[in-house]
Amino acid sequence: MPPGDQGGGVQLQTLHPRVRLVWAVSTLFSAAFVAGFGVVGDRLGVALPVGPSPVTLFGGLAAVIAVLGVVFAVLRYRVWGYEIRDDSLYLVRGVLTRRVSSVPFVRVQHVDTRRGPLERTVGLASVVVYTAGSRGADITVPGLTPDRATQLRERLRELATESEYDAV
Amino acid sequence: MRRLHRLSAVLDAAQGGLQLGSAALFGSFVLANETGFGSGDLAFLLAPAAFLLGVAYQVAYYYRFTYELTDEELIVASGVVGRQKREIPLERIQNVDVRRPALKRALGLAVVNFETAGGSSTEATLDAVDTAEADRLQNEIGPRSRRSKSTERSSTAAVTGGAASERGRADGVDESATGESVTGTTDTPDLQGTTDTPDSQGAAHTPDPRETDEELLYEVSDHELRVLSVVSFRPGAFAVPFVGIPFGGEEMTRALLGRLGIDLREGVRSLAALDVLTLGVGAVGLLVSYLLAVWMVSIALTYLQYYDFRLERVGDELRYERGLIGRYSGTIPLGKVQTVTVGENVLMRRLGYAALGVETAGYAPGANGGSGSETTVPLGARDRVLTLAQKVLAASDDTGRYEASETFDETTDVGEGDDSSPVVDPALSSPEPRARKRYTRRYLIALGLLAAAIGTATVVTTLPTAAAAVPVVLAPLTPVAARLKYRHRGYHETAWSLVTRAGFWRRRTRIVPVFRLQNVLITRTIFQRRWGLASVTADTASSASIVGGEAVIYDVNPERADEIRVSLLERLNAALAERKRAALAGETDEEFEWVGDAEGATDTDESASESPGDVSETLSTDGAAESSERPEDSSVGPSDGA
Numbered sequence A: 001m002p003p004g005d006q007g008g009g010v011q012l013q014t015l016h017p018r019v020r021l022v023w024a025v026s027t028l029f030s031a032a033f034v035a036g037f038g039v040v041g042d043r044l045g046v047a048l049p050v051g052p053s054p055v056t057l058f059g060g061l062a063a064v065i066a067v068l069g070v071v072f073a074v075l076r077y078r079v080w081g082y083e084i085r086d087d088s089l090y091l092v093r094g095v096l097t098r099r100v101s102s103v104p105f106v107r108v109q110h111v112d113t114r115r116g117p118l119e120r121t122v123g124l125a126s127v128v129v130y131t132a133g134s135r136g137a138d139i140t141v142p143g144l145t146p147d148r149a150t151q152l153r154e155r156l157r158e159l160a161t162e163s164e165y166d167a168v
Numbered sequence B: 001m002r003r004l005h006r007l008s009a010v011l012d013a014a015q016g017g018l019q020l021g022s023a024a025l026f027g028s029f030v031l032a033n034e035t036g037f038g039s040g041d042l043a044f045l046l047a048p049a050a051f052l053l054g055v056a057y058q059v060a061y062y063y064r065f066t067y068e069l070t071d072e073e074l075i076v077a078s079g080v081v082g083r084q085k086r087e088i089p090l091e092r093i094q095n096v097d098v099r100r101p102a103l104k105r106a107l108g109l110a111v112v113n114f115e116t117a118g119g120s121s122t123e124a125t126l127d128a129v130d131t132a133e134a135d136r137l138q139n140e141i142g143p144r145s146r147r148s149k150s151t152e153r154s155s156t157a158a159v160t161g162g163a164a165s166e167r168g169r170a171d172g173v174d175e176s177a178t179g180e181s182v183t184g185t186t187d188t189p190d191l192q193g194t195t196d197t198p199d200s201q202g203a204a205h206t207p208d209p210r211e212t213d214e215e216l217l218y219e220v221s222d223h224e225l226r227v228l229s230v231v232s233f234r235p236g237a238f239a240v241p242f243v244g245i246p247f248g249g250e251e252m253t254r255a256l257l258g259r260l261g262i263d264l265r266e267g268v269r270s271l272a273a274l275d276v277l278t279l280g281v282g283a284v285g286l287l288v289s290y291l292l293a294v295w296m297v298s299i300a301l302t303y304l305q306y307y308d309f310r311l312e313r314v315g316d317e318l319r320y321e322r323g324l325i326g327r328y329s330g331t332i333p334l335g336k337v338q339t340v341t342v343g344e345n346v347l348m349r350r351l352g353y354a355a356l357g358v359e360t361a362g363y364a365p366g367a368n369g370g371s372g373s374e375t376t377v378p379l380g381a382r383d384r385v386l387t388l389a390q391k392v393l394a395a396s397d398d399t400g401r402y403e404a405s406e407t408f409d410e411t412t413d414v415g416e417g418d419d420s421s422p423v424v425d426p427a428l429s430s431p432e433p434r435a436r437k438r439y440t441r442r443y444l445i446a447l448g449l450l451a452a453a454i455g456t457a458t459v460v461t462t463l464p465t466a467a468a469a470v471p472v473v474l475a476p477l478t479p480v481a482a483r484l485k486y487r488h489r490g491y492h493e494t495a496w497s498l499v500t501r502a503g504f505w506r507r508r509t510r511i512v513p514v515f516r517l518q519n520v521l522i523t524r525t526i527f528q529r530r531w532g533l534a535s536v537t538a539d540t541a542s543s544a545s546i547v548g549g550e551a552v553i554y555d556v557n558p559e560r561a562d563e564i565r566v567s568l569l570e571r572l573n574a575a576l577a578e579r580k581r582a583a584l585a586g587e588t589d590e591e592f593e594w595v596g597d598a599e600g601a602t603d604t605d606e607s608a609s610e611s612p613g614d615v616s617e618t619l620s621t622d623g624a625a626e627s628s629e630r631p632e633d634s635s636v637g638p639s640d641g642a
Helices: A021-045 A052-080 A117-122 A148-162 B006-033 B042-064 B102-106 B131-160 B162-184 B188-194 B197-205 B223-230 B237-257 B268-274 B276-306 B346-351 B383-394 B400-406 B433-462 B463-486 B527-529 B543-548 B560-585 B612-635
Strands: A083-086 A088-092 A097-102 A108-114 A125-131 A137-145 B068-069 B073-078 B084-089 B091-099 B109-116 B125-131 B215-219 B310-314 B318-322 B327-333 B337-345 B351-358 B377-381 B490-493 B497-503 B508-514 B516-525 B534-542 B551-556
Touching: A021 A052, A021 A117, A083 A148, A083 B237, A088 A137, A097 B560, A097 B612, A108 B337, A117 B276, A125 A148, A125 B084, A137 A148, B006 B042, B006 B102, B006 B109, B006 B125, B068 B131, B073 B125, B091 B131, B102 B109, B109 B131, B125 B131, B131 B497, B223 B276, B223 B346, B223 B351, B223 B377, B237 B463, B276 B377, B337 B346, B337 B383, B346 B351, B346 B508, B351 B383, B383 B463, B383 B508, B400 B490, B433 B463, B433 B527, B497 B551, B516 B527, B516 B560, B551 B560
Parallel strands: none
Antiparallel strands: A083 A088, A088 A097, A097 B516, A108 A125, A125 A137, B068 B073, B073 B084, B091 B109, B091 B327, B109 B125, B215 B310, B310 B318, B318 B327, B337 B351, B337 B508, B351 B377, B490 B497, B497 B508, B516 B534, B534 B551
């Protein structure tokens, strides 16, 4: 399904396609980590009483994680969308559980841009929005070009100060 | 600069010394036994040295720990090697808790905790000071921080003339007097008497109005305490029966099992030799006795915890006190209340009781490290609890909008078996009817998975194959369970708040003031999407939601969910705009001023005040005190004028 047809046919902002690479590679890292267990186990001569050898077991697990990671990266990219609305930041995300959040600008405490090592290699950045809420207290918008991230951060900061009200 | 109490230094020194000493003793013995390094004699050298080290550290800690309460902040300096100095602005302190665990209580000591909104951990702890000092801190910091703000305010108000506020107070008294006569409560004749001369009364109160402004809101009677102990199942108690095992519990269990023909020493394998009936009886017997033990422990713990529970209103704060062996007390500023929860477990519902939870930002009173249940009033007759919930909600909104918008305009709603409390117990809208089918399906799937798991287990172990049939037996019950789940879920929207309810075993009705909302979140799990359903979570800064207690509207149509989201956001913005306007206008004494202001009134005054938030807070605390005075005086009697 195409991203962003919620909310009365308004097209949501999508992320940069390269974010799929970030997500996929980060799950590949964890897959490699799991596979590493199997290799180490094999080297040390660990064998389970029943079932396959450590290499097959953890290798299989790693393969499943890797495949799922790639599939989810693609799906997640398709779902992800955000938009700056009149009074709130509107976000749609989630592959299995679809989540739609509205963060009123009044409630934004501060806004960060963040660039992890993986994001930096592919030239992307994230914006993190902090609220005082207990759930989703920090909301991350990933997969933005650095310029766009800075823009979004500045825009959110402006909107937050415009509508400032301290009522915690 | 003050220090902690000397006795606490002695306690800590003894504790630190013993800890380090015993660790050294144990360590050197292990070392001697395992590696042969050193002999056992080493322990006799090392242990006292470590003991002294521990004592020395604690003594040093005592001398390096100072605190000071100034007009604006609490300053705590601590640390033996790495020094730390913390300055906490008083108006940022949300709660002051005083804890007197058994031993410290016996020595006349108390531990004082200070909580702020930021972070989940305690901001500062004074462990320990004497009881009088603890009371002083608790008394001073609450009203004092607010008074410092009210002086700020009075400096601005002085321009417009202090007479206005005086008039407001007199009006309030007048109204309370009329309210008294209307409701016809017969108590507090002295209040009636003083209200005849409002001026003199006002004058008498002006020196420090907060100090004398106390009111006992709730006291748990002996009967209620017994009921509470019996009906409340504490999750923490489930682990406790195992504690008894080292002290003969093992023998008892073995004897019990032996009577049934089960010998644990032969291992689980012998279970297969038994017929299903014996096994079943044994399992049920074990479970029942376990639950009984849990229940007994739970009764004892609850009794100890909530013995002599009192809830008071002191100025614009709630203060509770409880405990038989250890004594605990804490404060909840009414102006910082995020959500109010009415909790009723299945037994309490039967007997017509309910519990009340009041949550503030970053801290849930009563939730001591997650072990206690998060309750402000542990148990009370349902209608009394609901009335109290209303009062708390009314006091939490300084604009007085709560009373105006909903206190008595929804009397037509009939809650479950009780129609006296409209707002906190309204008739709720149910989730979509098809959600019931979804729950049935969900339980069936869960049972199926359980059966499959047991089935797999029977192949690997010697468990009888018939065991896999046990979950199947429960299958006919799933529609009933689904129905109960469905019936106890619901939501209700009012102009001022959102009410959500969920849970059959422990039903929670949450009331979220709209102006406290932080985020609105719509979630649709993969299963919900199959059924075309969605859930809406209304998130506040309340800490209770970290433990999973969120206000969630379950299983409505996605379109409806979106409507709710939009309407919540709109109402949030409208409410905040109103509050801001009221704050800037500086006239919260006239509570109903907002009614006149229409939506479209342009609010471009942001630049007029540099920090509108501060102004509003300044006003809010005063307004809360005054707006809360009126309904409470009129509805409950015993406001001790003395």
